[in-house]
Amino acid sequence: MKQLIFITIFFLSISAKSQTDIKDQIIGNWKVENVIVKSTNKEMVELSQAFKNSIFSFTKNQDFNFTPKQKTKLTSMFTEMLQNNKWIYDEKRKSIRIGTTKDHYTIMGITAKIENNKAYFRLEESELNLELVKI
Secondary structure (H helix, E strand, C coil): CCHHHHHHHHHHCCCCCCCHHHHHHHCCCEEEEEEEECCCCHHHHHHHHCCCCCCCEEEECEEEEECCCCCCCHHHHHHHHHCEEEEEEEEECCCCEEEEECCCCCCCEEEEEECCCEEEEECCCCCEEEEEEEE
């Protein structure tokens, strides 16, 4: 019985630690190295190119910033949409949510995985997957 309790506590602590890790590890600046798009849609392909070499910034005080490498009409619209937003880690959805309390952090959702100073973002509600490095 004691073994079962120990094993249960061990796995619960690992699960809690991995959730904390994302919240703690995401803080900083992340440069997009690679974009994988699963669509042939012209707008998605254009958006994927706009993300290349862009910077995602997450601060401890939950400020979020997106800095595009290219200045295009599409990146300008995207930057404006993300301006003055915050980020939170939604433990229920296991994702990073971008927005404000007013809009319930619904501007953008990111499912993130972080390993060895590399992040893998799946942008929810799109067909884009990003590979990023911490800078």
